[in-house]
Amino acid sequence: MKKFSILAFMAVLAICFTSCDKNQSSFDIEDIETKAKITGKITANTGFDYLNQTVITQATGVTVVVEIPNSDLSPNSNAQGNARFTTYTDNNGEYTIEVPVAPKGANIVIKAEEYLGDYTTVSTIQYQVAYEKVVYQTAARNLSIKPNEIWQVNFEYKKK
Amino acid sequence: MKRFFAIITACLFVFGITNAQSVEGKQKNYLPEKGEWAIGVDLKPVLNYVGNVFNGTLDNSIDYLGGEAVSANIWDDNIAPTASIMAKYMISDKVALRANVGLLFRNNINKYNVINDANTILDPLNESKLIDKKRSKKSGMSLMLGAERRKGTRRIQGVFGAGVLFGFKNETYVYDYANQITSINQRPSTGMSAPAAAMSGYRVTKDKKAASIFYGVVGSAGFEWFVAPKVSLGAEVNLSLYGISGGKSYLESEGWNTSTQVIETRYDLGSPGNSEFHFGTENVGGSLYMSFYF
Numbered sequence: 001m002k003k004f005s006i007l008a009f010m011a012v013l014a015i016c017f018t019s020c021d022k023n024q025s026s027f028d029i030e031d032i033e034t035k036a037k038i039t040g041k042i043t044a045n046t047g048f049d050y051l052n053q054t055v056i057t058q059a060t061g062v063t064v065v066v067e068i069p070n071s072d073l074s075p076n077s078n079a080q081g082n083a084r085f086t087t088y089t090d091n092n093g094e095y096t097i098e099v100p101v102a103p104k105g106a107n108i109v110i111k112a113e114e115y116l117g118d119y120t121t122v123s124t125i126q127y128q129v130a131y132e133k134v135v136y137q138t139a140a141r142n143l144s145i146k147p148n149e150i151w152q153v154n155f156e157y158k159k160k
Numbered sequence: 161m162k163r164f165f166a167i168i169t170a171c172l173f174v175f176g177i178t179n180a181q182s183v184e185g186k187q188k189n190y191l192p193e194k195g196e197w198a199i200g201v202d203l204k205p206v207l208n209y210v211g212n213v214f215n216g217t218l219d220n221s222i223d224y225l226g227g228e229a230v231s232a233n234i235w236d237d238n239i240a241p242t243a244s245i246m247a248k249y250m251i252s253d254k255v256a257l258r259a260n261v262g263l264l265f266r267n268n269i270n271k272y273n274v275i276n277d278a279n280t281i282l283d284p285l286n287e288s289k290l291i292d293k294k295r296s297k298k299s300g301m302s303l304m305l306g307a308e309r310r311k312g313t314r315r316i317q318g319v320f321g322a323g324v325l326f327g328f329k330n331e332t333y334v335y336d337y338a339n340q341i342t343s344i345n346q347r348p349s350t351g352m353s354a355p356a357a358a359m360s361g362y363r364v365t366k367d368k369k370a371a372s373i374f375y376g377v378v379g380s381a382g383f384e385w386f387v388a389p390k391v392s393l394g395a396e397v398n399l400s401l402y403g404i405s406g407g408k409s410y411l412e413s414e415g416w417n418t419s420t421q422v423i424e425t426r427y428d429l430g431s432p433g434n435s436e437f438h439f440g441t442e443n444v445g446g447s448l449y450m451s452f453y454f
Contacts, residue, residue, distance in 0.1 A: 023291050026340035027278040073344040075280035080346065080418045102281050 027075060029083055032100035034147035038066065039096040042089050042112050044136055044157035047120030050129060055120065058093025059136075059157055063113040066099050072106035101147045111140035112155045119159050135160040190315050190386040192250050192453045200246030200394070200451040246449065254310045258321060264300040264329075269293055274351035277339045290338030292352045297334075302327035304378060315386040319394065325376045325402050331369040341423050346416035355411065358428035362415030370409040370431050376402020376438075390453035399440070406434040 042059040049055050064087050070079035087097040099108070119134040136157035143151060192198065248256045273289040306323015339348030347361060354364040382396025409430035417424040 023338055024340060025276050025278050025290055025338060026342060027281065027345045028342040029344055031278060032281065070344045070346070073281075075277040075345060076347065076349060078347045079344050079416075081343070081421070083344065103284075 029073060029100055032073060032102055034101055034103060035098045036101045036145045036147060036149045036151070037096065037098050038110060038143075038145075038151045038153055039094070040151075040153040040155065041092070041094045042138075042155045042157070043093055044117065045159070046118065047159075048122050049120070050122050052122060056156070058089070058091070059112070059115075059155075060089055060091050060093055062089045062093075062095075062115060062157075063087075064089065064095045064097060065111055065113060066097055067109045067111075068099060068101075068106050072104070072108075073100065073102055099145075101145055101149075103147060105144060105146045107142065107144050109140050109142055110153055112138050112157070114160070115157075189389045191313075191317070192248075192253070192256070192310075192390065194250050194252050196250045196390075196453045198246075198248040198250075198256070198451045198453045200248070200449045202449050246451070248308070248451070248453075250453075256308050256310070258304075258306055258308050258323065260302075260304040262300075262302040262327075264298060266296070266298040268296045270296070270352070272351035274338055275349050277345055277349050292338050292350055293336040294352050294354075295334040295336070297332045298330070300327070300329035302374075306378070306380075308380070310384075317384050317386075319380070319382050319384055319396065321380040323378050323380075325374065325378055325400065327375075328371065328373040330371045333367040333369075335363070335365050335367075337363065337365075341414060341416055343416065343421065346418075357413035357415070357426070358411060359413065359415060359426060362413040362424075362426060364411055364413045365425075366412035368410050368412070370433060371407040372404055374402050374404040376400060378402075384451065392451045392453075394449050394451055401439045402437075404434075404436040404438070406431070406436075408433045 042062055042064070043056050044059045046055050046057050066085045067082040068085070070081050070083055071077045073079070073083060083100075085097060085099050087095050089095045114135050114137045116133055117136050118131045121130045121132065137160045138155045138157050141153055143153070145151065245261045246258070247261075248258045250256045270293070272292045272294070274292050276286070276288055276290050279286040279288065303326045304323045306321050308319050308321030311318040311320070333354075335352065335354050337348065337350055339345065339350065341348060341363075347363075350363070355367055357364050378398050378400045380396045380398045382394060384392040384394040386392045411426075411428045411430060413426050413428065414423055415426070416422075
């Protein structure tokens, strides 16, 4: 019994000395509770049909990237590099992403990444349809966002 | 009449003999004897104190009884123990073992208030503070062990000795920061000053100064004047021959590596270590001292 009491006392002491130091502060992205939401639809110009009309289709499974400068998330604005957040378009070509934004706001870059896909061409004389593999790209957008804002940003891919 | 003068002469003769014996006995009571110990203190602080009594010095006090430690004057960073204990043990009436020891062990924790970086974003009106800590550890020792031989039977004795020297010093500073480094807080706020890190944007977490050890031999020549039984005033000069081996110093720092996106710890070597050689006269323990034998 006495031995158990001694061991229990030592265990309590060990816990006291090894527990987290409450004097320390670790501020990271997860600690930022305020968010902004960005949503939109992404389409792609995938070529021409047999009537020589432009074909616009939904871009499904495309990667959407939001980059926020660490300095805009930093308490003293002296951090380098960017924080990167990603999402993907669904079967309708739509996406939604929530990103942390400090009360002072942030200047972000949102872009849809390039992908390799089929581009259709048709001969107006013979009405033949041909396919070729092309890289689709779209321009990035710069936004200045604040907490609790909701933005609608659409993209349209074009052949590179 | 002749008988009267003979008696007087005899009395004077007896008186002279007994007086000589008592003088000799008194001399012996003044001087140290086999088996006795002695503790010595440096007189310079006492003399300074007495002098300052007459010149209006404020905060006059006696410090550092015991004299200087070896090579205190060459350790520029001033961590060498500046007080030392002198001790002697009489193994015979003429020969004594002697030691001079200086010790310094010091641990300090300095605390500094610093803002909580998280509150800057999450709760700007919150003025609560965190605490940065600077821990300093200093240790040093100087040791002289030797023997001495006395010459003279009266109250002033010549004292000649020799011994070996050994000492070391060590100094480390550790910096504990309250605000941690993260990807978005790459240069957290701090309330204390630290040495500049080798890499820009990094902060020092440990400053390890070069540790040194010294070793050598010392000879001494001086005298002791027994002003009272078992109490002497002494003065001596030492001739020292010793070498100093210095260790390496380095800085440990941490910072955010923007290439690898992780917190990185660096070790930057400061000094590769120095070595020195000293030969000359200097004082180990009290150059002007008072000893008490018991």
